[in-house]
Structures are given as C-alpha cells and as structure tokens.
Amino acid sequence: MSTVRFPVVFAAALLSLSGVAFAQTEPPPGQDEGQLVVDVTGGQRAPLPIAVPYLPTPQETATAAGGTGALGRQVADIVAADLRNSGLFTPIGPGGLHAVSFPQVTAPDFPYFATTGAQNLVQGFVQANGNGSLTVGCYLYDVAAQSELTRQGYVIQPRDWRRAAHRCADTIYSRLTGEGAYFDTRIVYVSETGPARRRIKRLAIMDYDGANHRFLTNGQWTVLTPRFAPNQQTITFMTYQDERPRVMVYELDSGRTRPLVAGPNMTFAPRYSPDSRHIIFSMAVNGNTDVYRIPVAGGTPQRLTNSPGIDTGGSYAPDGGRIVFESDRGGSQQIYMMDADGSNQRRISFGGGGYATPVWSPRGDLIAFTKTGGFRIGVMAPDGSGERILTGGGYAEGPTWAPNGRAVMFTRGASAGELWYVDVASGATRRVPTPLGGSDPAWSPLRP
C-alpha cells in the first residue's frame, strides 16, 4: 500500500512534547452552526445515534502498544464505550460498519452512514510518526448536513493510546452536548476483599472506565476515603497505619506518604480546597469532632467549627468561598453551610430524615449527598432547594462528582462495596468494573 498524503491542517500546529503525553489543537469556541442542543438537565431526549467506525492507519506500523491498525480498532471501541457510558449516545459500530479507508477520513461516505440511522459520525486515524510517537486524529461530522463539526489531533506515546481515545470521546461529547468533558479522568478508591470482620482495604487508582488499574498500598493497614488534589499532584486519604487513624498525603510523583496533622488525635474526612493549597478535615478530640483547615504542606490546624456535635464531611464550593458540611448539632445529621473562614454557619437541609456526605459539584450548581434514611444518593441546590433523589433500592453512600458535574460515582453496599455511577440528568446507573470490591471513589479532574 502506498503512502497517502493526508491533508491534516492541524498537523503543522501540533506540538510534540516529550515530557507531557499530550498536545492537541483546540476547536474555536462558540456556538456556531451545527451544534446539537442536548437537553441534559431535562434528561428527556433519547440517546443520539452516532456511528463510530474503526480508525484506519495510513501505514501499518508496529509500536510498543501493538500495530497501528489494531490500535485504530481499539481506539474506536473505547470512543464508542465512553459515549455509551454517558447515557446520552447510542453508538453504532464499530463492528458491522463498512471499513473506512484512510482518504475517507476527511471525505466521509455520508450516504452510507445515513443508512445506518446515525445522526453523527466519528472518524479518525492512527499514524506512526517515525520517532516512536503516534498521532491519533479524531473527526466529528453531521451526517445529514454532510459537514464537519470539529477535528482534534493528539500526539502521544504509544502507551497512552487509551488517553487519546478518551480525549477524542471528550471532544465529541463536549461538541454535541455543550457540556464539559470527563472521560480522560481517573478514579482513586478503596479496593476491598476478605471477610467483613477483617476486610482488607487497599488504596487503588484506575482510569475512569476501570483500565490501567494499580494498587497504591499493600493492604497491611486499612485505608479510607481518598481524594484527588485538584492539581492532581497529591492524594489525601485516611489510614490506620500503626493503629493510629489519621489523614495522610500521598505524593503521586514520588510515591511518598506523610501525615497531614501532627499529634495523637484521630483525623479523617479530608477534602482539598479548589486551589489545592489547603485541606479541610475532621479531628476528634475527647469524643468531640470538628472541622479544621490546614495547609497541604503542613502547619497549625485552624478550627472552623466549634459545636459539641459531630461536624464532618466538609466540601468546598468551586470558588473556595464557602464550605458545605454535615453536623448533628441539632440532634440528627443535617447539611450545613459556612463561609470558608468558619463564619455564618446555617443549616440548609430541611427535607426530612438525615443527610450526610455533602459534596459540592464542580459546576457549583448542585450539592450531592447521602440521605441516611434508606441510604440513597441525592442532589440539592446550594440553598437547600430542589432536592432530588438519584438512586433507587440498595445501600448507597459517598458521592463524588465527575469534573463536568453531570455524573456522580458512589459506593453501593454496606459491608461489601461496589462502585456505581449515576447520570444526574437521567438517573441511569451502571456498575463501574473493579477487580475486587470497591468503596469510597473519588473522581479526578480532567487530566492535564
């Protein structure tokens, strides 16, 4: 097969970064013609049919991650899976669709794809660059209008091919829904195994779809409630290391772990500030638990609450100005709001029953929580209005937001946990695959 010159306008603009895995071109922002409006908040719209054929390669080339032809098929599989996972799309293919030749990537066979029922079409290619890197191209078309909606190119090391697929799916998702992306993300969570009396709990990290799974701790000590720093440089979590339950900070680059707070008191429920500079946490002193704040680098804790009840589970607003937390100061677990300095504390949950684990959406518009009567996941506005329960039967607790604020992951199961995902608009749920049991998921921001 002869080499075909490929008219990629963006190729010249691509940066080839050695240290950073990715370079990409951004589409021009704005609401130009061709954008489909998806009614995400209403959740009434049927999933959009979108064709995702296999990605061809201009020349079959062996790479560290397999041949470029095989990678093109795997990338298409992941793009289709991501779009299906969102609940907003019904992918058509990749299997069963006509093969796309390399020249057709930029000149699609629109009449054929119209016969598949697809409203949109994703095409692309995988090309070896000769220096060990790959270029993955990703194109989105409107089938009926026979027009291109966006194109993106990613220069990657072969081992990062899954990330290129997630980036492609993110581009399509954002272009067609107007929402923020969330597929190129990771989950840190607690992997569980063994009998309930002596459950072994290990810190683990994986891509949002369960791929690239690895353990961060060996299971000697119980670990709980990890959280990603917004800058993704550290993870904070609670450990029973040396039978001293306390909050630790794990540095992702070095693999080093250090205690966040000095002293003998139990510390738990850590959450980062949006600027990644502080962590709010709970500390139990002689049977009384309050919320404190401390620099991630360490220092003197500043006390933010001062009630005789249990104050815990704090979560910052995206702008860092306020903190939502739970307290039983009034006799039952309820959600409270305060300013970031601890002032102006007031209750916001009045829907009846108990509320726990409030987590502020990255969009700022909603607070996810656990309703303790029946253990269901719900959302409410930051002023406490508009409460809506998202999950049905079965014990659920501990929500964490996707970075676009459109999906929530949580723990299902009281003693033996599983990770589940719920689309906030539609309420559609699905299980997130993990090698063992799982609990306490925390969703990362979009990867840099």
Add this chain to the structure above:
Amino acid sequence: MTRLTSLVAIAASLALTAGCAHRRTADQLPPEPPSATAAEADDFGTPQGSVRSTPLPGSRADFLQSVPTDRVFFDFDSYALDDRDRTTLDAQAAWLTRNAGIRVTIEGHADERGTREYNLALGDRRANAARDYLQSRGISPGRMQTISWGKERPANPASTEEAYAENRRAVTVVPE
C-alpha cells in the same frame, strides 16, 4: 477422676472412629482444647507431660475471666451508657485497679447504618464514653488510649438488628 474417665472415653472413641472426635459437642469435652488433650493421652488414658495453662494476673485471659464482659453496647446513634454498662465498667475498673501497670485500648465501633465518616466520629464518642466512665472510677487517663473503627470492624457481619446491636460497642482491650 471424672476428667480422666472422659479422657479414656475419648481415647477409646478416637481409636474406634478415628477422625471423628471433632464432631463431639463442646459440653462432652474437657474445658481445655480437647483435641490437643486427647492427642497427648497415651494408651492408658494418662496425660503425658500435662501442662495446664492458667491465666496470669494482668493478662488478657485474666481480664476476660474477671469481668462480666470486655464490652459495652449502645443504642442506635447513641453513646449513652446504661446501668448494665456501668456495672460492666465497674468490674473492669476494679480489675484495672488491681493491675495498676496495665494499659488498655478502648475501641469504639458502630453498626453499618451510618455513613463512614460519621461512624468514625460516633465510634470515637463511644470509646470516649467508656474511657470517661473508667476515669471516673479512678483509672488514670494515661493508662487508656482510644481508637475508633467506625463500621470497619463489625463483631457480627450480618445485616440484622441482632448483629447491629452487637456491633454498636466499646471494647476494652487488654494486651495479650
């Protein structure tokens, strides 16, 4: 003599139905580990080199023999002690007074019907409730440390009211 007789009976039954001794119910056997005792008996039913362990003062075994129970139980979402709990803790305090060199850990636990972090705080409340009572009975706080396990270490893993009641507890742990 009763003990020897039963040992002979066991040895005989072992000879007849080898491997089935473990099916005997506990009350048919001597109080010490039955299979080990039986295995040490010779053909004449005489224990060889019999070493009968006795709880040493200050040991966990001594503590468990000396007090009604090592734990107190709580109502749902409560850390209040009732009269029965106080009786239990009075006995624990008496033992701790007799064994003044012993330091203990008081574990606080919750049932599974609470969110994870709240239950950590609730377990801490329960451990501290037991510790504070023991302190009021004269035990130095320096001899007692607390740890909350929240819902992470159930005594009974079932999801029943009975299991929940067993799991809402504070346990006084004496070193082995």
